[in-house]
Amino acid sequence: MARPTVWITRRLSDATLERAQRDYDCIINWEDRLSSADDIVAMSSRVDAIIPCHSEHFSTDVAARLDPRLKIIANHSVGVDHCDLPALNARGIVVTNTPDVLNDATAEIAMLLMLGAARRAVEGDRLVRSGSWDSWSPAFMVGKQVTGARLGIIGMGRVGRAFAAKARGFDMEIHYYNRARLDPELELGATYHGTIEALLGIADFLSLHCPATAETAGLMNAERFAMLPDGAVMVNTARGALVDETALCAALSSGKLAGAGLDCFADEPGGNPALATYDNVFMLPHIGSATVSTRDAMGFRALDNLDRFFAGQRPRDAL
The missing domain is CATH 3.40.50.720 (NAD(P)-binding Rossmann-like Domain)
Structure with a gap:
């Protein structure tokens, strides 16, 4: 045969x-x-x-x-x-x-992006590589602390739960939105929010882990970025279609967002040149599962x- x-x-x-x-x-x-x-x-x-x-x-x-x-x-x-x-x-x-x-590999990248965006990794790396680092003070390169912060996760599927497990190692307070509340043995003490809007208001850090569908296209738009606490950090390792990138740039420019970590974009390959102008955006070329x-x-x-x-x-x- x-x-x-x-x-x-x-x-x-x-x-x-x-x-x-x-x-x-x-x-x-x-x-x-x-x-x-x-x-x-x-x-x-x-x-x-x-x-x-x-x-x-x-x-x-x-x-x-x-x-x-x-x-x-x-x-x-x-x-x-x-x-x-x-x-x-x-x-x-x-x-x-x-x-x-690929749950753990993608969750690792989400953690890398979150830490890199929070601690100004792009700006710091560029400063050292360019030979421009010529001073230091207590006010120099001050970033946002991850440990103990409130983490909001949209989409508590396999990858979202793997990311939550890693975030617990940083003593983060886990909050999440999902289409349905998880059973207690999967929730592991995380706080469930019945709407995305309810979650956004407490998310010092926000990580997207939901699929791209007609319902989730442009999920993070100008209205929802405005609901985040001032100085929040957003991470996206799911799909670029989840984020209105024009609204993301506006939130970064206004200071509403302290930073963003992105492994996916609306246009791939290539990304968004407008986002490349921000030192507070840590970007990778969709390599979440690349181990x-x-x-x-x-x-x-x-x-x-x-x-x-x-x-x-x-x-x-x-x-």
Whole structure:
């Protein structure tokens, strides 16, 4: 019996590619270039499965044009806002993701961004690197203390809870908003707020960990930034679509926000040049899950989903 053919759209970890080639006939994008909608449609007639990343977009139009040969899209990501799930499901295409395995890596990046924004890391690094550091005083480079502060988390899913666990190591007071209140064994003493607005008023630090949907687009806008305490710090390691970046710049310029830590942007790759003008914004190029062990785990989770599908079973992470 012929082995299924799988298209791997980006250069995944070496361990993932080795396992994939062992078990499947693979078409691998060794050059690691972006694929267009036409590329995706054309390839769908040659393969039984695709392992894409968030960089490949399966819109309504793309879904309608996919070849019937394609049976499963096993995403190498947790977020699936790049996939029109109803359109793909209507075509009978199974879609999976990779939950659980990147929680800690992403939470680590959120902690890095929070600390970097609070303690003026960008400004300090630039000062030393440029050779401009020529004085010191008790008033020099004074930042915002994380230890003991009130942390507001929007989206208390796997990553949000992993971030809360790390924040407790800094004795932070954890508050959160979620679509539903957590059970006590998951809440671990955190204070639940029934609305985002109720949470914002007490958040010295605010961290976003919710998916990008039609309901959450522009979640942090001018009105909601105004509800934060003066001098708050916002962190976003979820999706750029959650933040109105024009309103974010206004909040930074006015001093409403003391800083921001961002790993994702409305436009990716590239980011927002306007945000680059702020020394109090600590930015990274969407690398929340970029550790060797996490990339291996994500790739293996995607392959686990393929293995189950081609064995005639429902994939663990079918959506």
